[in-house]
Amino acid sequence: MSLLDTTRPSTPGKLKQEKSLLYLQTHHQRSLRLYSSLSKFALSSFFFLIIFLFFSLLSSPSSPSNRSKITNSLPGGSQWEKKVLKSARPKLRAGFTVFVTGAAGFVGTHVSVALKRRGDGVLGLDNFNHYYDVNLKRDRQKVLERSGVFVVEGDINDVKLLQKLFDVVYFTHVMHLAAQAGVRYAMQNPKSYVNSNIAGFVNLLEVCKSADPQPAIVWASSSSVYGLNKRVPFSEKDRTDQPASLYAATKKAGEALVHSYNHIYGLSITGLRFFTVYGPWGRPDMAYFFFTKNILKGKEIGVYETADGKSVARDFTYIDDIVKGCLAALDTAKNSTGSGGKKRGPAQLRVFNLGNTSPVPVSKLVSILEKLLKVKAKKKVLPLPRNGDVEFTHANISSAQRELGYMPATDLETGLKKFVRWYTGYFSGSKKKKSW
Numbered sequence: 143m144s145l146l147d148t149t150r151p152s153t154p155g156k157l158k159q160e161k162s163l164l165y166l167q168t169h170h171q172r173s174l175r176l177y178s179s180l181s182k183f184a185l186s187s188f189f190f191l192i193i194f195l196f197f198s199l200l201s202s203p204s205s206p207s208n209r210s211k212i213t214n215s216l217p218g219g220s221q222w223e224k225k226v227l228k229s230a231r232p233k234l235r236a237g238f239t240v241f242v243t244g245a246a247g248f249v250g251t252h253v254s255v256a257l258k259r260r261g262d263g264v265l266g267l268d269n270f271n272h273y274y275d276v277n278l279k280r281d282r283q284k285v286l287e288r289s290g291v292f293v294v295e296g297d298i299n300d301v302k303l304l305q306k307l308f309d310v311v312y313f314t315h316v317m318h319l320a321a322q323a324g325v326r327y328a329m330q331n332p333k334s335y336v337n338s339n340i341a342g343f344v345n346l347l348e349v350c351k352s353a354d355p356q357p358a359i360v361w362a363s364s365s366s367v368y369g370l371n372k373r374v375p376f377s378e379k380d381r382t383d384q385p386a387s388l389y390a391a392t393k394k395a396g397e398a399l400v401h402s403y404n405h406i407y408g409l410s411i412t413g414l415r416f417f418t419v420y421g422p423w424g425r426p427d428m429a430y431f432f433f434t435k436n437i438l439k440g441k442e443i444g445v446y447e448t449a450d451g452k453s454v455a456r457d458f459t460y461i462d463d464i465v466k467g468c469l470a471a472l473d474t475a476k477n478s479t480g481s482g483g484k485k486r487g488p489a490q491l492r493v494f495n496l497g498n499t500s501p502v503p504v505s506k507l508v509s510i511l512e513k514l515l516k517v518k519a520k521k522k523v524l525p526l527p528r529n530g531d532v533e534f535t536h537a538n539i540s541s542a543q544r545e546l547g548y549m550p551a552t553d554l555e556t557g558l559k560k561f562v563r564w565y566t567g568y569f570s571g572s573k574k575k576k577s578w
């Protein structure tokens with residue numbers, strides 16, 4: 143319109159015609175210009191888009207090369223399978239191929255490293271749950287990696303994953319240590335105990351029973367199955383039908399489950415009743431660990447005593463002794479007799495106490511820690527809460543001694559010294575943290 147406004151027509155009649163003609167012409171020209179610049183813009187945008195898509199396809203994770211890299215490192219991918227096979231391959235010809243569940247746990251890490259060191263193949267599995275500090279589990283995983291043990295991140299409740307692992311590797315043995323541990327936490331989260339210690343265990347047994355050939359299984363039961371048993375020292379022949387906690391009940395359930403899998407499917411199974419295992423890289427939910435932490439921080443610690451005024455006592459067992467017992471159980475395990483879910487004959491079924499045979503009152507544990515840490519503890523004596531704790535534990539180990547050659551060699555003071563050395567190194571952030 144501005145062009146029309148500035149053109150002054152000579153006659154008014156002509157003006158209308160000229161004006162409309164001029165309007166049509168200029169409108170047409172403007173439209174042409176507009177269309178041409180629009181089409182130029184569209185064309186260049188189109189080219190720009192093509193170039194952008196081309197480069198983003200090249201660099202994006204979904205480009206064919208990257209995509210295959212990612213899928214290869216996921217469970218089932220070829221890189222992943224390579225790692226699994228490398229870790230599981232024994233160095234020695236007669237070496238075992240052991241599947242260790244709960245491999246990034248306290249006992250799992252120690253057992254896996256010991257097996258790998260002596261030349262067995264080890265594949266780990268761990269779900270890295272948040273029951274306690276995951277950083278500690280990740281640091282244990284680094285230790286395992288340095289020893290050549292690959293830990294698959296997954297849960298024993300994941301049947302497909304277990305199946306996949308058993309398809310890829312022929313395991314001669316399974317060392318089943320994955321569990322929801324801790325006596326007192328069972329009151330807060332009972333389901334997690336049922337989920338891991340019963341449902342997860344059944345999944346694992348199902349996969350093992352169908353494997354061809356079947357592996358021999360060694361698994362972690364607990365001293366807590368003795369519950370309210372009063373006969374001391376606790377013998378494998380004593381009654382275990384009075385669990386004092388849900389945790390103990392799920393471990394006892396595990397013992398009943400393995401009986402049926404042994405009976406029906408011919409799986410060779412050995413249960414190990416661990417007695418309050420302690421040591422470097424231990425579990426922060428256990429008393430010796432959080433007592434150390436709280437004593438060093440000047441915080442109060444609650445020391446339980448029985449109704450008649452005695453300190454509760456535990457048959458504290460050092461980790462290295464437990465590792466020896468686990469390896470001996472694997473070494474003496476006979477082959478399973480079934481295959482592909484069918485039993486061919488009776489199979490081995492064993493249960494052993496792995497303890498230290500010398501119960502120590504918790505008050506004594508505290509005085510040893512005070513001496514080692516050179517700090518006086520702020521103790522508060524409390525009545526033993528009704529949360530599933532038992533008053534004392536004491537292992538009779540004659541059966542393990544006879545059949546496994548098990549002989550604990552570390553007393554509580556020596557073991558705690560090693561724990562305190564590790565603890566102070568690890569939490570000071572020094573390079574010692576990285577050493578095993």
Ligand SMILES: O=C(O)[C@H]1O[C@H](OP(=O)(O)OP(=O)(O)OC[C@H]2O[C@@H](n3ccc(=O)[nH]c3=O)[C@H](O)[C@@H]2O)[C@H](O)[C@@H](O)[C@@H]1O
Pocket residue numbers: 323324325363364365366367416417418419427428429430444445446454455456504531532533
């Ligand atoms: O061997 C076992 O059967 C069990 O050993 C430990 O269970 P627990 O012996 O209760 O070990 P802690 O929780 O470290 O307790 C050790 C002792 O310290 C006492 N305690 C615990 C906590 C506390 O605040 N004060 C205290 O005096 C307990 O009553 C117990 O006598 C493990 O946590 C279980 O997973 C394992 O199965």
